[in-house]
Amino acid sequence: MRVAMIGTGYVGLVSGACFADFGHVVTCVDKDPSKIDRLEKGEIPIFEPGLDDLVAANVRDGRLFFALDGSEAIRSADAVFIGVGTPSRRGDGHADLSYVYAAAEEIAGLIEGFTVIVTKSTVPVGTGDEIERIIRERRPDAQFAVVSNPEFLREGAAIGDFKRPDRVVIGINDMDGETGARAKAVMTEIYRPLNLNESPLLFVGRRTSELIKYAANAFLAMKITFINEMADLCEAVGADVQQVARGIGLDNRIGSKFLHAGPGYGGSCFPKDTLALVRTATDAGSPVRLVETTVEVNDARKKAMAGRVEAALGGDLTGKTVALLGLTFKPNTDDMRDSPALDLVPGLISRGAAVKAFDPEGMEEAAKMLTGLTFVEGPYEAIEGADAVVIVTEWDPFRALDLDRVKSLAKGSVIVDLRNVYRPEDMRARGFDYHSIGRA
CATH class of the missing domain: 3.40.50.720 (NAD(P)-binding Rossmann-like Domain)
Incomplete structure (x- = not known):
């Protein structure tokens, strides 16, 4: 599968490197020139045990790439993951979704053929609905599905958590319909390497998936x-x-x-x-x-x-x-x-x-x-x-x-x-x- 990962922060870089290690061809895209420059030189902008070796191995084997301009990667992608930051918004504590929506705007103008757009960022309930509205409004002709796939990675143990997860939560609307079924098939293929570990893929509705992430973190807190x-x-x-x-x-x-x-x-x-x-x-x-x-x-x-x-x-x-x-x-x-x-x-x-x-x-x-x-x-x-x-x-x-x-x-x-x-x-x-x- 061909995957575009928007964002090279903690979530985007770890996820992108692990997907590449699964055998997919992954391009990680970021607007920050210094980040892309460092990554292309083999420098990892965050500290996560084992990540430097994982990135180096997959770059060397031609499965992991980095780009400032994501146009080509998005056009050719089977799935585009949004892995940008969602910090607390100043003043009211709501998640700042400006980076997520900006990514959706960019993706809307570039997708070709059926594409699954996946929110890997932690986002509030209903964000997937808004992403779908943004893309549909911009590209009424586009064939796509918006999917929620929250991450459950512990810093310091993220690679192990990604490759040996307790579960993989995937939120898709209308899985009985044609679009939902196609999205489910794409996500199943992306995570197929986890079948060896018998890691369960939990398919739920999109809003349910978004809430699972928040509920899990709140319970642990x-x-x-x-x-x-x-x-x-x-x-x-x-x-x-x-x-x-x-x-x-x-x-x-x-x-x-x-x-x-x-x-x-x-x-x-x-x-x-x-x-x-x-x-x-x-x-x-x-x-x-x-x-x-x-x-x-x-x-x-x-x-x-x-x-x-x-x-x-x-x-x-x-x-x-x-x-x-x-x-x-x-x-x-x-x-x-x-x-x-x-x-x-x-x-x-x-x-x-x-x-x-x-x-x-x-x-x-x-x-x-x-x-x-x-x-x-x-x-x-x-x-x-x-x-x-x-x-x-x-x-x-x-x-x-x-x-x-x-x-x-x-x-x-x-x-x-x-x-x-x-x-x-x-x-x-x-x-x-x-x-x-x-x-x-």
Whole structure:
């Protein structure tokens, strides 16, 4: 199959490279000359483990291409995927669909023969209807179908998630009609390589597919927020949140994933998608109170983390130096979007602290969003002379710190572990004043 992928951001680039690895001929299109230039030189503009090798292999084998002008790729495509950004719109929290609709306008003028236009971007319910209206209005003669195919990729594990998915959701209207049946056949062929893994293709209506994506992310965000509130309760009553999480997670109805207490969720999906779902539900006259509360509690939690560090240092950060280990919202990514560090750093500085920080991959992005702190080249450089060490992101190098070296370099003995990487009894035995989340 011939595939055009509009957008070379996280979703577009990972999806395009994986489709090429399936054996399809894929052209990834982007309006940003610097991105296309870097990709053509073999440089990957995002950090995702294994993506550089995957892209290089498929470029070398003649299945993956990059272009500023998508005209030729779109004209010859069996399917055109829209994988552009849908950030939260300033002021009201709705998803900004301007890039999606601009892509639809461009596609409308170029498609030839029957073409499936697929929204891979995360979009609110009804977006596919509007894309179809745009194309139909511009090209009443065109033969096409608009399909929803949301992504469920975890940053840091995206390639594995794409190739071994729990399910592939495909939203098509009127599957019993000729156009719907043709669209289903095209999508089935595109994902045919997954038959080896017996990954289920879930065919549903287009609006249902759009809502599945938001509902999935909102549910996972609620699980994270739930265990974070349980962590606070554990601290109040003398229980252990990790044991609570294990005790409830062994119940198959609940499951163990996304029950890790911490400083609050962040990243490119959960914050904007929960907010967009809230706005969509409110506009539809069917508010989602649990999701609304999740958004409020998570925002408050991230802002409260600086207070935890302040309390660990006796209630006064004036003149103190705090070392931050990790800045990205999770390990194995350079993504700083809505990271807890974006609230933690200003909170510490406003309380009078000097902040030194190290992250294995995120410092370039962090420098665009944070000011007033010092970026250093390694964890021990951050720790040297610090009154407190704060583990913000659970990168592997921070899971196995040389604790004797930490003790000798740090000015104080305070460690605030926001990810529960270490065991309290071990840290106390080594003489640290150790503070974690939801544990005595």
